[in-house]
Each structure stands twice: as structure tokens, then as C-alpha cells.
Amino acid sequence: MMNYSPGPAATAEGAAVTAHGLTVVRGPRTVLRGLDFAVPRGRITGLLGPSGCGKTTLMRAIVGTQAKVTGTLKVLGHPAGAAVLRPRIGYVTQAPSIYSDLTVRQNLDYFAAVLQPGRNHREARHDAVTRAIADVDLTSHETALAGNLSGGQSSRVSLAVALLSTPELLVLDEPTVGLDPVLRRDLWTLFHTLADRGTTLLISSHVMDEAERCHRLLLMREGEILAEDTPDALRDRTHTATVEAAFLHLVDEANSRQETLR
Numbered sequence: 001m002m003n004y005s006p007g008p009a010a011t012a013e014g015a016a017v018t019a020h021g022l023t024v025v026r027g028p029r030t031v032l033r034g035l036d037f038a039v040p041r042g043r044i045t046g047l048l049g050p051s052g053c054g055k056t057t058l059m060r061a062i063v064g065t066q067a068k069v070t071g072t073l074k075v076l077g078h079p080a081g082a083a084v085l086r087p088r089i090g091y092v093t094q095a096p097s098i099y100s101d102l103t104v105r106q107n108l109d110y111f112a113a114v115l116q117p118g119r120n121h122r123e124a125r126h127d128a129v130t131r132a133i134a135d136v137d138l139t140s141h142e143t144a145l146a147g148n149l150s151g152g153q154s155s156r157v158s159l160a161v162a163l164l165s166t167p168e169l170l171v172l173d174e175p176t177v178g179l180d181p182v183l184r185r186d187l188w189t190l191f192h193t194l195a196d197r198g199t200t201l202l203i204s205s206h207v208m209d210e211a212e213r214c215h216r217l218l219l220m221r222e223g224e225i226l227a228e229d230t231p232d233a234l235r236d237r238t239h240t241a242t243v244e245a246a247f248l249h250l251v252d253e254a255n256s257r258q259e260t261l262r
Contacts, residue, residue, distance in 0.1 A: 016041045016169050016200040017062055021071035024057050031057045033223045034071065039202055039216075044195050046211050047204040048247070049220030055204040056094070058220070059171050062202065063091045076168055087115065090162030090170045094177065096154040097161070100147030104138055104157055105129060107146055111161045132160040135190060152183045159187075163194075170194065172203045176210065188213045208244035219247055226250050 017039035024032040031054050039045045047055050060066035061073060064081025073080040076088055098107045112125040133142050136156040141149065146157060155175060162170060172191075176184045188210075191201055195215070203214070211217055211231055219226040219234075227234055227250050231243050238249040 014041060015039055016076060017202070018074045019071065022058075022061065022073050023070045024054075024061060024066060025068055025070075026057075031223050032061070035225050037218055037225055037228050039200065039218075041200050042195060042198045043215040044191055044201045044203060044213070045216045045218060046214035047202060047218050047220065048208060048211050048243075049206065049226070051206050053220045054223040055206075055220055056173055059091070059173050059202065059204060063089055063171055065091075087165050088168045090165065090167035092155075092158050092162045092170075092172045092175055094173050096146075096151075096158045098146045098154065098157050101145065103143050103145055104133065104149075104160075105142040107157060108132060108160055108164065112164050115165050128164050128166075132163045135163055135193075136160045137186065137190075152179045155179070156187075167199065169200045169202070172201065174204050174206070176205065176207070184210075208242070208247060211243035217243065219250065221251060221254065226254060 015038040017037075019035050019037050022032055022035040023030065035058070047058065049055055057066060061069045062075055062080055064075075064085065069080070075082075075085055078085055099110070102110065108129040109125070112129050116125050116128075133139055136159050138153065138156055138160065141153060146154060149157065159172070159175065162172075176187055179187070191203065191213075195201055203210075205211075214231065216228075216230055217234065218228050226247070227237075229237070234243060234246040234250075235241065238246040240246045240249055
């Protein structure tokens, strides 16, 4: 089990992300139900819960791509989706967002040119691309076609694209899904390196053992926040040995309350 310093408590003051009454309705279904939470700056917050509980919808709301969002959602001091936030947020979706017919470096060169157009930025773009490729440990593959990469390598290229602008907030939707244990370990080492540099990371997963690698957790179930705390605090609160056991304990508690109210 890996334990990390929990860092500061997640309070609205100075937080990277704050939500009050955050609700998302899609057709007849309420996907997110009145969420209240805060994500502290410069730490890794894990967004954990079973598939279909609303994690991706919440992340899309935070980066400003989700429709029909009500309530209050502030990101880096601005309303979610504000134009000023675009260069300050990196977002990596579950599916790699790269061009298969370009090499690793060509992919990053293209996205760097989109972020910093113009001849005056050419040297800065080159340096940013080189740094991002090194950060995700793909220097030896920079001339390989993206279409020939493994799934894990493709995911790392997408992560490198998100790192080009040195974002203050990095939102990662299940970045380790399908990866072998060594790659998962290496990515989590990178995530902690980024947090040590001051980057705020929000990382979703349905794999509970990854919770032990986070500074703070948001546990979700059926569109609601089941708990918000550090891994140690959640284990202590539920008198359990793992976050997975703590999550199951909290689910049982919630079910018991619902039965009582019926």
C-alpha cells in the first residue's frame, strides 16, 4: 500500500475547483445531483466510483464541455468554460486524441502550433514539445508513427499534448485503464512529479487501489458524492483497511439510510 501526505484540506478558499449545487440533467435522467465539493491546488484528487456513476460527466463540466449544467462551478477562480481557462487546463479523455498517420513529435508539433501560432514562438514550441515528450518517457519513440504505438504509449502521447501548455489544472479521465502494472506505476510517478511542481490533478478511476496513490478523494455513486476526504481519513472513519472496503462500507450506510426513509 502506498501512502502519501494528504496535504491541505479541500476548502473553497484557494481551491482549484469549487462546486455548489452542481447538477447535470441529460434527457429524463439526472446524471449529477446537487454536488458540493472543492479540489485543493497542487495536489492529486482521485475521482473514484463504478462505471456509469457520473465521473466523466463531472470532468466534462469542469473543463467546460458539458451542456445543461446548473449550480455554481468555479475553476481557477473563473466560471467553468470561460475562454480565459483554455490555456490553463489540460484534459485527457479516455480515447487517445492523436493522429495515427503522424509521428509522436509531429503530433506534438501540430498541437503546439495550435497553442502558440506564429514564427516568433517556434523555438518555444520546440522546447515545449521536447519537454513534454521527455515527461511521458517517449523520447526513444518520438519518430514512431502514432498508429504503430501500443495503447499505453498512445495514452502517453495524449498526456504529452495536455502537458504542452504546462497547465495549472490537469484533468485525466481514467488515464491508466488497460495499462500493465509497470506503466501504471510509471504514470503515477509522473503524476506526483507534476503535483510537486504545483500542478493540480483530478484523476478519475474505477480501480480502487489507485485511490491509495491520491492525496485526496471524491468517492461517487449514482451521480452523488458519497464521501470527500483523504484516504487515511476515510479508512479511519469506516474502521477499514483499504479504500475499497471504506467505499463499500459507505455504500452500505447510504443504502441503510435510504431503506430507513422509505
